Amino acid sequence: MKKKIYLASPNMSKEGYEQKYVKEAFDTNWIAPLGENVNKFEEELANYVGIKYAAALSSGTAAIHMAFKALDVKQGDIVFCSDLTFSATVNPIIYQNATPVFIDSERDSWNMNPKALEKAFEKYPNPKAVIVVHLYGTPAKIDEIKEICDKHNVPLVEDAAESLGATYKGKQTGTFGKYGIYSFNGNKIITTSGGGMLVSNDEERIAKVRFWATQAREKARHYEHKEIGYNYRMSNIVAGIGRGQLKVLDERIGQKTDIYNNYKEAFKEIEDIEMEPIPENSKPNHWLSVITLKESSNVKPLDIMEALEKENIESRPVWKPMHMQPVFKDYDFIKVEEDAVSKDLFERGVCLPSDTNMTKEDQERVINIIKNLWK
Numbered sequence: 001m002k003k004k005i006y007l008a009s010p011n012m013s014k015e016g017y018e019q020k021y022v023k024e025a026f027d028t029n030w031i032a033p034l035g036e037n038v039n040k041f042e043e044e045l046a047n048y049v050g051i052k053y054a055a056a057l058s059s060g061t062a063a064i065h066m067a068f069k070a071l072d073v074k075q076g077d078i079v080f081c082s083d084l085t086f087s088a089t090v091n092p093i094i095y096q097n098a099t100p101v102f103i104d105s106e107r108d109s110w111n112m113n114p115k116a117l118e119k120a121f122e123k124y125p126n127p128k129a130v131i132v133v134h135l136y137g138t139p140a141k142i143d144e145i146k147e148i149c150d151k152h153n154v155p156l157v158e159d160a161a162e163s164l165g166a167t168y169k170g171k172q173t174g175t176f177g178k179y180g181i182y183s184f185n186g187n188k189i190i191t192t193s194g195g196g197m198l199v200s201n202d203e204e205r206i207a208k209v210r211f212w213a214t215q216a217r218e219k220a221r222h223y224e225h226k227e228i229g230y231n232y233r234m235s236n237i238v239a240g241i242g243r244g245q246l247k248v249l250d251e252r253i254g255q256k257t258d259i260y261n262n263y264k265e266a267f268k269e270i271e272d273i274e275m276e277p278i279p280e281n282s283k284p285n286h287w288l289s290v291i292t293l294k295e296s297s298n299v300k301p302l303d304i305m306e307a308l309e310k311e312n313i314e315s316r317p318v319w320k321p322m323h324m325q326p327v328f329k330d331y332d333f334i335k336v337e338e339d340a341v342s343k344d345l346f347e348r349g350v351c352l353p354s355d356t357n358m359t360k361e362d363q364e365r366v367i368n369i370i371k372n373l374w375k
């Protein structure tokens with residue numbers, strides 16, 4: 001069996017920072033709940049992205065859920081949501097019994113189309129919130145989107161699960177809206193094995209989220225509850241891994257950027273292949289390197305995925321758009337082009353191995369297998 005190459009796998013620091021923080025937690029028997037690592041991880045991440053407050057949670061999905069709860073999203077409310085994303089962006093809308101309306105992508109960043117967002121406001125003038133995704137680590141046209149939301153007085157949530165460290169006009173994704181969320185799931189740019197973070201400049205709301213996330217326990221010696229709570233807090237062990245990983249985030253972004261540039265250079269000569277574009281004003285974290293194949297290409301995405309699979313190499317289609325998902329078929333979808341852009345990207349896209357554990361030779365292997373399909 002040939003050496004396995006992953007799409008994106010955990011990559012702990014060679015310095016062993018993560019183990020040091022985890023060991024500290026062991027040595028003080030502060031395994032759980034909460035503790036020094038959780039507080040410090042919140043503080044350090046908030047500092048990194050340049051925001052005031054952060055709440056460390058059990059997953060990115062939990063963070064999205066808490067953002068909607070903090071905005072009082074509830075039954076009867078409409079939430080505008082990027083169409084091209086992972087279902088974890090949408091599910092918390094449903095947890096809150098609200099109604100998603102999906103917004104199509106534009107071609108510069110593959111993210112929410114500001115024109116489609118405007119159109120959605122014409123049809124539904126009073127949504128409760130907007131959630132925009134920075135897909136694959138590429139910033140959305142966030143200042144246009146923010147402006148539209150501000151004009152309509154509707155709060156913006158940024159799903160920056162895939163884009164930690166990516167910037168737009170020098171400002172970190174996740175810090176433009178009322179709330180931002182990050183994920184530390186196993187294949188994200190940095191990982192804690194599993195976990196998430198909610199960030200905001202609203203101190204009171206972040207405190208409230210920490211309260212809900214620890215079962216809504218009132219300050220009383222006995223167990224007093226006035227609200228429904230959740231068990232969504234991050235453990236002190238997990239946070240220790242996060243603190244260590246944060247130290248190598250910039251290094252990982254550098255490695256991911258190199259991977260993207262290597263693919264770009266290698267595929268220059270193949271006209272059918274286009275790299276995911278880097279939009280103006282944006283510095284992506286290049287979490288995944290994604291290509292699209294021209295409509296006219298005889299080689300199709302499935303051919304690439306199958307050829308790589310045969311060689312023990314992982315790849316994956318572009319996310320299947322939410323408006324095409326059976327579970328969300330009853331919800332509205334707003335687009336401005338005749339044919340949905342999200343669907344087109346889904347049909348022509350392939351996510352290539354973007355693992356920072358890949359050697360230069362590993363990446364050469366991937367490139368050669370793909371190039372051979374055009375021989």
Ligand SMILES: *Cc1c(COP(=O)(O)O)cnc(C)c1O
Nearest residue numbers: 059060061086088089161183185
């Ligand atoms: C990974 C991901 C999430 C969910 O994060 P988890 O930590 O796995 O719950 C949400 N949105 C997007 C776009 C993601 O890629």
